[in-house]
Amino acid sequence: MTAPIAAIILAAGKGTRMKSDTHKVLHPIAGRPMLLHLIDSVKALGAAREVVVVGAGREQVEAVVTPLGAETAHQAEQLGTGHAVLQAKTALAGFEGDVLILYGDVPLVTTATMRRMVERLHGPDSPAVVVLGFRPADPGAYGRLIVASGDRLSKIVEYKDASPEERAVTLCNSGLMAVRGADLFALLDRVTSDNAAGEYYLTDIVGLANGDGRVAAVIETGATEVAGVNSRGELAALEAEWQQARRARAMVEGATLIAPETVWFAHDTVLGRDVTIEPNVVFGPGVTVADGVTLRAFSHIEGATIASGATVGPFARLRPGAVLEADSHVGNFVELKNAVLGKGAKANHLTYLGDASVGAGANIGAGTITCNYNGFLKRKTVIGEGAFIGSNSALVAPVAIGDGAIIGAGSVITRDVEPDALAVTRPETLKKQGWATTFRATMKARKAAK
Structure with a gap:
């Protein structure tokens, strides 16, 4: 032409x-x-x-x-x-x-x-x-x-x-x-x-x-x-046709879809070879997935870049700006937003990482959150390579955790932590021998007196 x-x-x-x-x-x-x-x-x-x-x-x-x-x-x-x-x-x-x-x-x-x-x-x-x-x-x-x-x-x-x-x-x-x-x-x-x-x-x-x-x-x-669209029903029918064709293309190009009919792609989803997608994974716009990635069931992924060998889910949410480097792991009920998870790093349970950078090989314990928003401004958290963040920790941004540092479980960290240091913020454990026995006896007596 x-x-x-x-x-x-x-x-x-x-x-x-x-x-x-x-x-x-x-x-x-x-x-x-x-x-x-x-x-x-x-x-x-x-x-x-x-x-x-x-x-x-x-x-x-x-x-x-x-x-x-x-x-x-x-x-x-x-x-x-x-x-x-x-x-x-x-x-x-x-x-x-x-x-x-x-x-x-x-x-x-x-x-x-x-x-x-x-x-x-x-x-x-x-x-x-x-x-x-x-x-x-x-x-x-x-x-x-x-x-x-x-x-x-x-x-x-x-x-x-x-x-x-x-x-x-x-x-x-x-x-x-x-x-x-x-x-x-x-x-x-x-x-x-x-x-x-x-x-x-x-x-x-x-x-x-x-x-x-x-x-x-x-x-x-x-x-x-x-096919034209004049109603919500026709829109849904055309969406279904588009999705069916995209799923077929994904499998032809080398991805494994365990239950194809349950996977929903965006118009610009990019998949590498040997990607495994379990049931009920939903892609929003702006997702790139490299070779050898596993996306486990019930995960929602939007605006994210996932490098080779990474694992996501089940029940994970990756929001815009999420970057998973090679062989990193994001597990169940973990949410990332504008955050980088370094090579081989892991956040396997019940975690929120927002406006954060996590170094290679770091381990993020269950229940950890980065407190990135004070109601007015977003602040960044930097976690160094090989750092270990204990379960149920809150990292109050802006804050930096040095390479190899360890954060004790249940800590609220508001200041930078030096490399290879231990940071723990929790009160002393108070123990009173026999207190529970006395408490139960007192409560039973009060209940019987009513």
């Missing part, structure tokens, strides 16, 4: 069936707004321009896409898909290339499919329009693509207008198109609203192109790739 590519992404619909204050196209799949899934695929194609057509809730959409370099065009009135695409005419004035027409609520169209559409546009017969078709399990009320011969598209017919023979056709219209930029707006300018709905239909350009003696062509893809 040598011609530049522009994408017009329609995102002006109100999405009332979502019952949400969040714009429909900004609802997430795998932790990323579905519109941005689509824009990522467009950018991977090498598109020169992206124009997002906005309408209701435009401020929300503009705030998300403008920082990514996308342009917006406003559709003030909802007068049909043809009218929506026409709103990009000013933005693309003078553009000489190919135009993809996409939908913000159809987020899983791949770069490969977009490329096939554009390549077909440059076939030997030089079609004016290429339409993306699919064959759903239940064609239902989808518009049908009527093919004359080969992949030559003779017309698009809405279900309500179709004859019984046309309704028997299983090839359906996704609504996605590729059109030569030189043809698109010239065709749209000829589309009328002379129909029952009084709207300008994008699909009418196929008939106009055929009437001009030009070619309209169709290529096919799978139904999942062009």
Whole structure:
């Protein structure tokens, strides 16, 4: 492909069936707004321009896409898909290339499919329009693509207008198109609203192109790739489809998923080889896992980097900024936030490490916490290499524990501890022989007297 590519992404619909204050196209799949899934695929194609057509809730959409370099065009009135695409005419004035027409609520169209559409546009017969078709399990009320011969598209017919023979056709219209930029707006300018709905239909350009003696062509893809989202139920269904495909890819690439259906990935999860993931592990965005890592059951991991040989969980939580170096261990009911656990270091039980650096080989006892927040400021705790932190200790930041130091169990540490020193803060143990026997006898007598 040598011609530049522009994408017009329609995102002006109100999405009332979502019952949400969040714009429909900004609802997430795998932790990323579905519109941005689509824009990522467009950018991977090498598109020169992206124009997002906005309408209701435009401020929300503009705030998300403008920082990514996308342009917006406003559709003030909802007068049909043809009218929506026409709103990009000013933005693309003078553009000489190919135009993809996409939908913000159809987020899983791949770069490969977009490329096939554009390549077909440059076939030997030089079609004016290429339409993306699919064959759903239940064609239902989808518009049908009527093919004359080969992949030559003779017309698009809405279900309500179709004859019984046309309704028997299983090839359906996704609504996605590729059109030569030189043809698109010239065709749209000829589309009328002379129909029952009084709207300008994008699909009418196929008939106009055929009437001009030009070619309209169709290529096919799978139904999942062009599935749209109009409700919370459809969003959940598409999330499930995405997750199923991602799990399969993870296993093909060398990860072991003990119970694949229970593992939930984010859009950007990176896994190395020989990673073992036990049941009910959930990934938030921003996670990178190196080779040979074990992620035990019921762990939640977000914004974390995990080096080779590390073990996480079960029931662990890694929050943004957590870094586990090689062969480190995080165990049950341990939480890390903006903390580095050094090579071979261990925090195996009931621990919170926030805004902390833990040196190689250190051992963090059960119940240890770094007291990193005083209600106003976050402070850092530094634990040296080979240090041993006794159980139920509280390290009040800012504080540094030297290499090889030992903190006695139950201590509250508010000052730096030198390397190889012992620090213990706890009161003397008071013992009174026989006190418990006397106490029980006294309480029994009081209870009997009532």
